Amino acid sequence: MSDSDAAARPYPDIWARESATPTVEKYHGAIRALVAERFAASGKTWEQAVEDGSLEPTREDFEKIEAALLAEGYKFDVSATISLKEEPDKYKPLAGIANTGENESDEQGRPIVGHGDNVFKAPADVTGTARYISDVDRVMEMLTGGVPENTVAIIDDSGGTLTAPILGDFKAVVCMGGTVRSHLGILTREYNVPCLMNATLDGLADGDEVTVEYSKPAADAYADAESASGHRARIIKIS
Amino acid sequence: MPIKRSYVDVLDVNTYIQKLADSFYFQCTTRTVQESKLFPVNPYIALSYYNAWYRYPELVRKIDAAMPAEEIADRARQVGSYVNTITMDVATQFYLGGHQWLLDMGILKPTDAVEDMMDVLDFTRRLNLAYHRSEAHIMPSDGNHKDQIHTARQTEAFEDAAIGVTSGDKLHTAFTRFMAAVSAYGFLSHCECRLSFCNHGPYKTKDGNEMLVRDALDLSECDYPWMDGVAGEIEHNNLTITVTMKDTHFNMVDDWGSFEAEPSYNNDNLVSLGVYASDFLSDGYIPVHMDSASELADYLDDQRAKMESATATMWKMMAGWSREQMIDAGLLVYYGTLKDVAHFAGVYEQDDWMLVDERTQRFKPLMNDEYGNSAIAELVGLITLTSQNRSPHRMARYSGERSEMWTPIPYSVLADDEWTAGVGPIEAGSTSLPAKTAKWTTTQGKLTQDECNAAAKAFHSKAFDLRHYDDDVWAKNHPDAPQAAELAAATSNSGS
Numbered sequence: 001m002s003d004s005d006a007a008a009r010p011y012p013d014i015w016a017r018e019s020a021t022p023t024v025e026k027y028h029g030a031i032r033a034l035v036a037e038r039f040a041a042s043g044k045t046w047e048q049a050v051e052d053g054s055l056e057p058t059r060e061d062f063e064k065i066e067a068a069l070l071a072e073g074y075k076f077d078v079s080a081t082i083s084l085k086e087e088p089d090k091y092k093p094l095a096g097i098a099n100t101g102e103n104e105s106d107e108q109g110r111p112i113v114g115h116g117d118n119v120f121k122a123p124a125d126v127t128g129t130a131r132y133i134s135d136v137d138r139v140m141e142m143l144t145g146g147v148p149e150n151t152v153a154i155i156d157d158s159g160g161t162l163t164a165p166i167l168g169d170f171k172a173v174v175c176m177g178g179t180v181r182s183h184l185g186i187l188t189r190e191y192n193v194p195c196l197m198n199a200t201l202d203g204l205a206d207g208d209e210v211t212v213e214y215s216k217p218a219a220d221a222y223a224d225a226e227s228a229s230g231h232r233a234r235i236i237k238i239s
Numbered sequence: 240m241p242i243k244r245s246y247v248d249v250l251d252v253n254t255y256i257q258k259l260a261d262s263f264y265f266q267c268t269t270r271t272v273q274e275s276k277l278f279p280v281n282p283y284i285a286l287s288y289y290n291a292w293y294r295y296p297e298l299v300r301k302i303d304a305a306m307p308a309e310e311i312a313d314r315a316r317q318v319g320s321y322v323n324t325i326t327m328d329v330a331t332q333f334y335l336g337g338h339q340w341l342l343d344m345g346i347l348k349p350t351d352a353v354e355d356m357m358d359v360l361d362f363t364r365r366l367n368l369a370y371h372r373s374e375a376h377i378m379p380s381d382g383n384h385k386d387q388i389h390t391a392r393q394t395e396a397f398e399d400a401a402i403g404v405t406s407g408d409k410l411h412t413a414f415t416r417f418m419a420a421v422s423a424y425g426f427l428s429h430c431e432c433r434l435s436f437c438n439h440g441p442y443k444t445k446d447g448n449e450m451l452v453r454d455a456l457d458l459s460e461c462d463y464p465w466m467d468g469v470a471g472e473i474e475h476n477n478l479t480i481t482v483t484m485k486d487t488h489f490n491m492v493d494d495w496g497s498f499e500a501e502p503s504y505n506n507d508n509l510v511s512l513g514v515y516a517s518d519f520l521s522d523g524y525i526p527v528h529m530d531s532a533s534e535l536a537d538y539l540d541d542q543r544a545k546m547e548s549a550t551a552t553m554w555k556m557m558a559g560w561s562r563e564q565m566i567d568a569g570l571l572v573y574y575g576t577l578k579d580v581a582h583f584a585g586v587y588e589q590d591d592w593m594l595v596d597e598r599t600q601r602f603k604p605l606m607n608d609e610y611g612n613s614a615i616a617e618l619v620g621l622i623t624l625t626s627q628n629r630s631p632h633r634m635a636r637y638s639g640e641r642s643e644m645w646t647p648i649p650y651s652v653l654a655d656d657e658w659t660a661g662v663g664p665i666e667a668g669s670t671s672l673p674a675k676t677a678k679w680t681t682t683q684g685k686l687t688q689d690e691c692n693a694a695a696k697a698f699h700s701k702a703f704d705l706r707h708y709d710d711d712v713w714a715k716n717h718p719d720a721p722q723a724a725e726l727a728a729a730t731s732n733s734g735s
Contacts, residue, residue, distance in 0.1 A: 017625060189503075
């Protein structure tokens with residue numbers, strides 16, 4: 001830590017190091033500086049100041065800390081679609097699926113548009129229509145109108161709640177996050193819906209016909225990245 | 240003035256804090272990051288830690304005064320309830336998470352809130368000691384990830400009552416469909432959290448197979464206000480499902496009640512099962528439609544259909560929530576991990592467990608998705624918060640790094656160091672969610688809050704009264720003792 005950082009602390013910490021992420025470092029650093037300033041101005045012992053609450057930051061303090069970061073032009077990464085919907089100016093837009101145009105081909109010359117970790121070994125590979133499902137509106141549409149037949153759901157959410165009411169109606173699932181131990185992995189296994197987790201995709205578009213290698217052995221959750229990569233199932237675009 | 244605790248008291252609590260840190264690190268780094276496109280998961284998890292920090296001290300003192308932690312756990316390990324392996328582990332972790340963040344922000348020193356820390360840690364440690372009494376561990380990771388909380392009396396009853404199935408028969412089919420539906424329903428009702436499920440075991444059966452005891456919890460109208468009405472058709476709040484598997488070894492039942500099997504869990508290997516209801520008002524496990532395979536299959540089909548309908552209705556409701564409502568619901572699920580302890584003690588109050596303390600509310604402006612994700616990742620996975628760094632010579636148990644997840648209590652509080660006692664009484668709370676209006680679903684019927692508490696205080700469990708004989712070591716040498724017969728009768732009563 002620099003001397004200036006140490007001076008912005010309410011009490012010494014000789015083994016402190018910077019936090020690993022920018023928002024934690026910014027926020028906690030600002031709060032430490034605020035508490036240090038209030039403590040110095042209080043004229044109280046630390047224990048008196050803690051007990052009477054005079055060091056406690058308020059909601060307004062926290063609002064100012066976030067506002068200061070946003071004023072620098074910072075945009076936050078988004079996780080839940082509701083966050084982007086309610087405060088679009090605060091967040092970066094969601095990234096789409098990559099399309100480098102540099103796909104490898106399978107034994108029949110068809111483009112390989114992705115790889116993933118198989119949750120369980122299915123009796124056979126699955127062919128179906130890739131349908132991208134990433135927000136509440138798409139799920140609501142399928143919940144009220146029905147899931148189209150032969151849907152291979154392309155989901156960028158390893159949680160189990162976004163697609164909870166329609167999960168059992170998918171022919172198969174490809175998830176662009178998580179691991180085979182994620183909630184979505186657990187649920188697809190219970191529903192016996194073939195599923196790839198931790199998928200990387202390149203050049204897959206909504207509506208593409210794909211064959212996915214769900215008959216490959218289940219991925220080993222404890223395998224290191226190098227050995228796991230050799231066992232990943234392929235997603236092959238057939239039309 | 241030194242704290243009025245013994246050196247051994249502080250040694251015990253600090254050792255427990257480090258055990259919790261090691262357990263949580265293993266669990267968090269061998270799981271994936273929790274995420275959801277529907278719920279802002281990490282922001283609500285982060286806020287729940289603050290709510291635990293500000294509210295648990297007063298609440299555990301209130302509960303402990305009504306019924307000591309070890310007695311609550313003795314009751315709880317004889318039923319399937321929200322007082323279980325995962326909740327009793329993570330509740331303390333959440334509390335310590337709030338502590339660590341406040342240290343990291345410089346709002347507290349390690350010598351602050353020392354009486355609170357001692358009381359909360361002592362309470363949950365006693366809970367875990369008694370709950371895990373049969374295996375004499377504090378948590379499953381102490382026993383190489385086995386969680387055998389039941390005595391032979393109970394596991395024999397489970398095995399004897401189990402109904403045989405073969406892959407594809409009526410009950411097997413109904414069961415596999417039911418388990419899928421209840422899993423999706425539980426994740427949704429708990430806002431993406433796994434707390435609706437907890438597994439115990441494994442236990443070896445007489446024919447050499449392995450049995451797992453699986454709890455599905457808070458399924459009906461219960462403490463969560465958002466389940467009022469939508470869960471009204473679900474008959475039982477807690478279901479315990481025993482599954483016996485052939486050719487399957489459960490090689491891990493961990494500190495969060497999750498299991499792994501070798502080869503992977505496959506319903507085709509299911510050979511028998513049982514279904515039971517229970518809660519803080521039941522004398523053990525009550526069989527559910529287990530008179531015949533066909534009757535149980537019909538019941539599971541009926542409840543599956545109702546859960547699927549409830550899942551769709553609840554999803555539509557939640558999809559219409561504001562971000563703040565989603566955050567409040569999720570944080571109350573996490574914070575509420577100790578709520579059933581209050582039910583057992585007969586001192587449950589909705590305002591204690593389903594409100595967000597105003598001291599927690601003030602942190603909401605910080606909780607954008609990125610900060611929530613980063614704060615959780617640094618706290619429990621990366622272990623990179625400024626305050627988590629120890630001496631450059633330190634090497635942590637799993638990572639070998641110099642940082643540790645939780646900060647213990649400095650021993651200087653036993654000498655002449657200054658310290659503060661705690662966060663004080665619970666302050667006002669609020670929530671953006673509608674208030675609860677429905678009654679609670681219990682094994683004694685639909686009850687109001689006051690009726691739940693009165694029933695809990697009046698309740699006497701036969702097995703609890705004989706708990707100091709309900710011990711495999713004692714049972715091994717006293718087959719003809721009257722207490723053994725009374726315990727057997729208590730088991731068969733709950734099993735009839």
